[in-house]
Amino acid sequence: MQEAGSPPPPMRCPSMFTSINPATGQPGASIPELTAAELDDRLARAASAYAAWRTTSYAERTALLERIAEQFEANAHELAEIATREMGKTLTSALAEVQKCAGAFRHYAQEGPAMLAPASFETASGPATARWLPMGPVLAVMPWNFPYWQVVRFAAPTILAGNVGLLKHASLTQGCGAAIERMIVAAGAPSGVFQNLAIPSGKVDALIADPRIVAVTLTGSEGAGIKVAEAAGRNLKKVVLELGGSDPFIVMPSADLDAAVQQAVTARVQNTGQSCICAKRMIVHADIYDAFLDRFSAAMRAVKAGDPMDPASDMGPLSSEEQRRTTLDQLDAMQRAGGKLLFGGEALPGKGAYMSAGILVDVPIDHPAAQEELFAPVAMVFKAADIDAAIALANDVPFGLGSSVWTNDPVERERFERDIEAGMTAVNAMLASSPEAPFGGIKRSGHGRELGPYGLHEFMNLKTVFG
Template identity: 80%
Template sequence: MFTPINPATGEAGTPIPALTDDALEARLARAAETFVRWRTSRLDERTALLAAIADRFERDKRRLAEIAVREMGKTLKTATAEVEKCAAAFRHYAQAGPSMLESRRFETPMGPATARWLPLGPVLAIMPWNFPYWQVVRFAAPTIMAGNVGLLKHASLTQGVGAAIEETIRAAGAPDGLFQNLAIPSSRVDALIPDDRIAAVTLTGSEGAGIKVAEAAGRQLKKVVLELGGSDPFIVMPSADLDAAAKAAVAARIQNTGQSCICAKRMIVHTDVYDAFMERFEAGMRAVRAGDPMADETDMGPLSSEEQRQTVLDQLAQIREAGGRLLFGGEALPGPGAFMSAGILVDVPPASAAAQEELFGPIAMVFRARDLDAAIALANNVPFGLGSSVWTNDPDERERFERDIAAGMTAVNRMLSSTPEAPFGGIKKSGHGRELGPYGLHEFMNLKTVFG
C-alpha cells in the first residue's frame, strides 16, 4: 500500500494499493501481447496517437499539476509548466519522429546495405519523484514512437502521478497495454528485470539505485540507460554579465526546491568578480520565498518529504564539520510541512567528502577560482558529470569550457535545462546513455543492417 503524504501540510492522502503478484503478471503479459501488434504499427498511427496524448496533457494540465503538488510539493506554477513541457515532448516526437526512423543506405564491397531502426520490446522505466511527469515522458514519448511499449515503476511518493499518466495516455486512444504503471515497491524490481518479456531498462535516480539496476540488467545482458545524480558547476568569469549570471544562479539553485539533477549546485566564481557576484547572488537567495506551493507568489515549496529534508540537514552538518561555513539559511522552517530556507555555503574544502556529494536541496556551495584552469579543475573535481553552466563572453574561454568540462551538457550564458529536441545525459557517475532527441529514441532500438 502506498500512502501519499502532502509535504506542505503533512496530511495523508488516499492510499493506493500495490499490485498483487497476479496483477503484475497480467500487466507483463499484456505488455508482451501489445508489443506484437504495436511493433508493426504504421508511423502515421504512432504520430497521431502522440499528438492526441499531447492534446490530453494540455487539456488536463491543471488537474495533473495538482496531483504533483500534493504528492511531492512542487509549486503549482512549476508543476503546470512541467505538464505543458510533456505535451511539447509528445508533439515533438509526433512531428520529428518519422524522420528519425528513416533507413539509411550504404554502398559496400558486397553491394548495397540498408540500416533500419526496429523496436526491441517492452521497456521498463524506473523513475523518480522530483519531476514526476517530465522524467516519465522523456522515456514514454520516444518509446511509443519507436514501436516499443512502456512499463513504469514510479517512485513510491508519486504513485498518483504514475496512475494519472497511464490514465491520460489510455484516454487519448492508446491500445490497452501500450503504457502501464506498475504500482510496486522498489524491493520487487530486482525480480522483475530478469523477466524475458522486458527487453531493456531505463532508470533516473540515485547513484546507488543505478548500480543495483545496472548489475541486475547486466546479469541478463539487457540494455540499460542510467540518468543519475549531478553536482553541476556554475562558473562565472570576469567577462560575464554579472546581473544576468546572479539571477540565473538563484533560479538554477532553487528550482524544484533544489531537487533537480541539473540544478546548479556549485558556484565557481573567478576571484576578480567574486565579491561583485556574491553581493548580487546573496541578495537574490535571501529574497527567496518558501511557502504554500499553490500560491502564485511562492518561489519554492517544501522538500519532497520530511525524510528528504532531514537528509539535507544531515549533509549540511557534515559540511560544516569539514570546515564549510553557512552564510545564512539552510534551516528547517517552523510549522507543518517539510520546508527549509534557501542558503549559501562558503569555505567548503573542495577535496572533502562532503563537497563530493550531491546536495539535493536549496543550498548553494560557492568556491573562488584564481583563473580559468582553476575553475575547470574545480568543476571536474567531483565524481559526477551531468551538466554545467558557464558564464563568459570570451570566445577562447568558451572553447575551453566546452572542450574540457567533464560533463554530458554545458549551457553557455544561460541556465541549463532539458528540451525534447536535444540529447540529455551525463558521464562518470552521472550515468550513461542518452534521453531525448534522436539519440534517446534510438537507445532502445535495434539498428539492423540488411545486405542486398
C-alpha cells in the same frame, strides 16, 4: 485444510502507497500495490501489446502521440495539482511541467519519423540498408522530482519506436504514475502499450530478469543506478542511466554579472533545489567573487518558501521530511569539515518539510560531504584564481551530468566546452532539458542518452539489411 466449523482465515490487506503532502504532512490518496498475479498479468499484457504495436505505421503512432498531448493539455490543472500534493513543487512549476510534456509528445509526433528514416550504404559486396526497428517492452524506473517530465521523456519515444512501456514510479508519486497511464489510455492507446506498475523498489530486480522485459531505463540516485545496472548486466539487457549531479556554474569576469546572478538563483532553487541539473556549485573567478557573492546573497535571501499552491511562493517544501533530514545532516557535515553557512539552510518552523534558501562558502572540495549531491536550495560558492582553477574545481567531483558557464570570451568558451567533464554545458544560460536535444551524463552521472534522436534510438534495433 480448514476444519469444518472453524472461522475463515483473516483476509490479507493489500499493501498501499499512501502519499504524504510535504506542505502539510497530511496523508493523501492511497493506491494499492499490485499483487504477484496482477503484476504478471501486466507483463503478459505488455508482451501481447508489443506483438501488435510493433507492426503499426508511423502515422498511427504519431496520431496517438498527438492525442496524448491533447489529453495532457486538457487535464493540465488536475495533473499539476496531483504533483504539487504528492511532492511539493509549486503549482506554477507543475503546470509548466505538464505543458512541457505535451510539447514533447508533439515533438516526437512531428519530428520523430524523420529520425527513423533508413540509411543506405554501398559495401564491397553490394548495397546495404540500416533500419531502426523496435525491441519490445521497456521498463522505466523513474523518480519523484519531475514526476511527469521524467516519465514522458521515456514514454514519448518508446511509443513512437513501436515499443511498449512499463513504468515503476517512485513511491512518493504513485498518483502521478497512475495519472499518466490514464492520459495515455484516454488518448486511445491499445491495452498494454503503456502501464503503470504500483510496486516497491524491491521487485525491480525480478522484473529486469523477466524475459518479457528487453531493456531498462532509470533516472535516480547513484545507488539505485548501481543496483539496476547490476541486474541488467546479469541479464544482458540494455540499460540507460541518468543519475545524480553536482553541476558547476562558472562565472568569469567577462560575463554579464547581473544576468549570471539572476540565473544562478533560479538554477539553484528551481524545484526547491531538487533537480539533477540544478546548479549546485557556484565557481566564481577571484576578480569578481566579492561582487557576485554580494548580489547572489541578496537574491537568495529574498527567495520565499511557502504554500506551493500560492503563486506568490518562489518554492515549496522539500519532497518529504526524510529529504529535509538528509539535507540537514549533509549541511552539518559540511560545516564540521570547515564550511561556513552564511545564512539559510534551516528547517522552517511549522507544518511541512520547508527549508530556507542558503549559501555555503569555504567547503573543502575534497571532503566526502562536498562530493555528494546536495538536493536542496542551498548553494556552495567557491573562488577560482583563473580558468584553469575553475575547470579543475568543476571536474573535481565524481559526477559529470551538466554544467553552466558564463563568459563572453570565445577562447574561454572553447576551453569550457572542451575541458569540462560533463554530458552537457550551457553557455551564458541556465541548463535545461529539451525534447529536441540529447540529455545525459558521464562518470557517475550515468550513461546513455534521453531525448532528441539519440534518446529515441537507445532502445531500438539498428538492423542492417544486405542486398
